[in-house]
Amino acid sequence: MASVSAKKVFKNYGDVAVVHGIDLDIEDGSFVVLLGPSGCGKSTLLRMIAGLETVTKGDIEIAGKRVNDVHPKDRNIAMVFQNYALYAHMNVADNMSFSLKLAKRPQSEVDQKVSWAAKILNLEPYLKRYPRELSGGQRQRVAMGRAIVRDPAVFLFDEPLSNLDAKLRVQMRTEIKELHERLQTTTVYVTHDQIEAMTMADKIVILRDGRIEQIGSPLEVYDHPVNLFVATFIGSPAMNLLKGETVSANGGVAVKSGDVLLPLPQTGKVEAGRKVTYGVRPEHLDPVSGSDGIPAKISVTEPTGPEIHIYAELAGEEICAITDERRDWKRGETVGLKPKLDRIHLFDAESGMAIL
Secondary structure, eight states: OOOEEEEEEEEEETTEEEEEEEEEEEOTTOEEEEEOSTTSSHHHHHHHHHTSSOOSEEEEEETTEEOTTSOGGGSOEEEEOTTOOOOTTSOHHHHHHHHHHHTTOOHHHHHHHHHHHHHHTTOGGGTTOOGGGSOHHHHHHHHHHHHHTTOOSEEEEESTTTTSOHHHHHHHHHHHHHHHHHHOOEEEEEESOHHHHHHHOSEEEEEETTEEEEEEOHHHHHHSOSBHHHHHHSSSSOOEEEEEEEEEETTEEEEEETTEEEOOOOOSOOOSSOEEEEEEOGGGEEEESTTSSEEEEEEEEEEOSSOEEEEEEETTEEEEEEEOOOOOOOTTOEEEEEEOGGGOEEEETTTOBBOO
16 A cells, blocks of 8 residues: 655646646545546546656655656556456456566466455456456456456556446445455545545545645535535535625625525624625525525426425526425425525635635
8 A cells, every 4th residue: 555645746738737736645545536527637637646647847656755757567556447448358367367467476376366356346257258248347347356456556546437327337336435445555536426426535636627626525525615616516416506795684694696685604704795605505405384484486396206306496596405395396386495504605706715
């Protein structure tokens, strides 16, 4: 196992800068997910750690050693790719053992490690099959097996589940997490899928335009986003956002958005007269009866099974509330919505940075 560090790392392609001075420390044995939209630099950063991309400026360290000029095969890392990258003419056992044979390891060691990896990944019945005879999930397990037989210091995963269907992705998420908990090998995992990040990571690193926006545990970045980008990128359905201005109301401070008065917790941190964006997640917006809530007109409802998603118009914006109440919600009906005051988010309108 080993720690991984990026120290003021920049990456340019000609005159185009894609990574802008990233500082990141990944602890030994941790599972860190690099999360962000397409083009944010997450795969480029992973490939620089792997040695598949050169560093324009700054340093990459593995186990405290600078590896900028170290060949990928000498970095003691193993990488699992999106497209599996299996040898079509080799069976499962040969695919998994290829790197060990290339390193001229004794056959007894090769057999022992392949058998060990196959048992962990439930591949024992498939060792004589070829990649074309396997499902997508089985191929991905073979790619993982090929990585773990090398007993690397660091695992690198580059969107490994994006080619799988929804059910297989859920299954493979569990398998990768269980594999990490068993081996405790430092793991860096790239994805644009927030559900993968939330369910698998010890820490999430959220990137945008080649810069780190926030680092934290899954619940830290979900419950305490540092800015509007993080708030809207994490969470499905997305956080409801309403633009407005803080005003004095009912002996305290509230947010006026259009003709609607939105309540705030009275913490003393917010003064009146400030342009803001008011945020509340759908699960923190309770549909209530009577005049207890803020009136909103229902536009559509989506039953998901355990919950019902209610989309409604509020202050000229479409917002979403989530309820488990089995009611026949009607289009055009007015529903009262009550925000949970301890779960309100407030952002500065100009900078987008969190106030509450």
